[in-house]
Amino acid sequence: MAFETIIGDQILVAKDWLDRDELVGIPTETVYGLAGNGLNVKSVSKIFEAKNRPYFDPLILHFKDINAIKTCVREFPSSAYKLAALFWPGPLTLILPKSEIVPDLVTAGSDGVAVRVPQHPIALKLLEKLPYPLAAPSANPFKYVSPTCSQHVYDQLQTKIPYILEGGPSKVGIESTIVSFLDEAPKILRLGGIPTEEIQKYIPEVIVDIQHAPNSSAIPGQLAHHYAPKCQLIPLDSFKGEKFPKEIPLLLFHKSKTKISDFEYYLSENGNLKEATSSLFSTLREFDKAGFKKVYFEWMPDEGLGKAINDRLSRASTKEN
Numbered sequence: 001m002a003f004e005t006i007i008g009d010q011i012l013v014a015k016d017w018l019d020r021d022e023l024v025g026i027p028t029e030t031v032y033g034l035a036g037n038g039l040n041v042k043s044v045s046k047i048f049e050a051k052n053r054p055y056f057d058p059l060i061l062h063f064k065d066i067n068a069i070k071t072c073v074r075e076f077p078s079s080a081y082k083l084a085a086l087f088w089p090g091p092l093t094l095i096l097p098k099s100e101i102v103p104d105l106v107t108a109g110s111d112g113v114a115v116r117v118p119q120h121p122i123a124l125k126l127l128e129k130l131p132y133p134l135a136a137p138s139a140n141p142f143k144y145v146s147p148t149c150s151q152h153v154y155d156q157l158q159t160k161i162p163y164i165l166e167g168g169p170s171k172v173g174i175e176s177t178i179v180s181f182l183d184e185a186p187k188i189l190r191l192g193g194i195p196t197e198e199i200q201k202y203i204p205e206v207i208v209d210i211q212h213a214p215n216s217s218a219i220p221g222q223l224a225h226h227y228a229p230k231c232q233l234i235p236l237d238s239f240k241g242e243k244f245p246k247e248i249p250l251l252l253f254h255k256s257k258t259k260i261s262d263f264e265y266y267l268s269e270n271g272n273l274k275e276a277t278s279s280l281f282s283t284l285r286e287f288d289k290a291g292f293k294k295v296y297f298e299w300m301p302d303e304g305l306g307k308a309i310n311d312r313l314s315r316a317s318t319k320e321n
Contacts, residue, residue, distance in 0.1 A: 004159075005158040005159060005162060007151075009122075010165075011129065012129075013163055015129050018036065018043075018130065018134070019130075021043045023046050023047060024165060025147075025150065025161060025164035026122070027120050027166070028118040029091060029118060029171050029172045030091045030173070030176050031138045031146040031170050031175060032139045032152065032164075034137055034157070035062070036135055037134070038135035039101060039133065045105065047059065048105075051142050053142040055105065058107050058220055059114070060093050060220060061133040061134070061135055062117070062118050063117050063133045064117065066084050069133075072098065072099050073096040073113060074097040075181075079186060080094050080181045088117040090193070091172050092179070092192075092194050093116040093190075094116065094178075095181060095189070096113060097111060114178065116176055120167055138175065139164075140156055140157070141156055143226050146227060147281070148282050172193040173277045174192055174193060174312060175190065175193070176194070177190060177192035177308070185206070185207050186203055188207070188209065188210070193305075196307060226312075230288045233284075233294075233295055233316050235299065237298075237299070244260050244261060245261075247263070248294065249264075249295040252298050253266070254266055254269060254270060255270075261296075263292075273304055273309070277309055280312060281312075
């Protein structure tokens with residue numbers, strides 16, 4: 001079914017479409033999500049179809065608050081609850097043992113369900129009006145760069161969804177950090193909007209276990225090739241020539257006194273990692289709009305949010321099998 005896709009600010013219009021088992025683009029602080037009723041198999045199936053997303057890649061359920069999550073999980077360990085109380089609403093996802101009401105399609109057959117409370121006023125207002133959580137992966141075709149504004153969603157999903165809820169640019173700009181509580185020790189399974197160091201400060205026993213699965217993964221966004229623009233991304237430290245060609249675009253952390261390329265893009269003018277994080281995906285999209293075939297990039301500082309940016313750059317630059 002083809003829709004005349006509309007970008008608007010009417011929460012009740014979005015709710016009406018969701019209640020009819022259709023999909024809606026919604027803003028969150030991380031990226032824009034492609035939302036549907038997370039407890040309805042029909043709606044969840046439409047998410048996979050619209051994104052061309054394989055069914056082995058599980059979805060994250062979004063809730064209005066901690067209490068709303070309790071019906072969808074069997075357990076809520078004390079250390080998980082501590083993180084939830086500290087960082088929700090916010091860019092943190094917890095994987096907890098799922099209850100029977102959560103469809104297996106949401107979890108890719110896993111016993112754990114990924115849950116979070118987003119930190120965006122419009123998303124929260126929408127969730128407060130719904131009697132169900134929203135499954136809401138990034139609102140873009142599978143493996144492509146995640147959207148950080150309503151126009152990004154429209155550019156790639158127009159005619160596939162009826163409505164995109166306008167919420168301005170995403171402030172964080174990359175996906176949530178994922179922490180699993182399915183095993184004896186909690187594990188950070190995806191780097192994201194909450195730095196690893198912040199998690200370790202409150203639960204020192206946490207293990208960092210980041211996957212780079214070649215073809216399938218039980219964790220959202222953990223494929224080896226993911227978050228990629230159409231152009232080829234190449235690490236600058238792999239360049240072997242004596243002098244970098246002026247005509248080749250270059251992605252840098254911040255401005256420097258010496259200009260290397262005629263086409264330099266900066267994630268932050270002054271070297272601020274929060275700014276760099278929020279501008280990453282929109283900058284990658286600019287490369288495709290400009291028609292670049294290849295772009296070299298420098299790695300970010302390997303600390304705080306820089307680790308999450310480097311994770312996205314690594315996956316975006318990995319050649320697809």
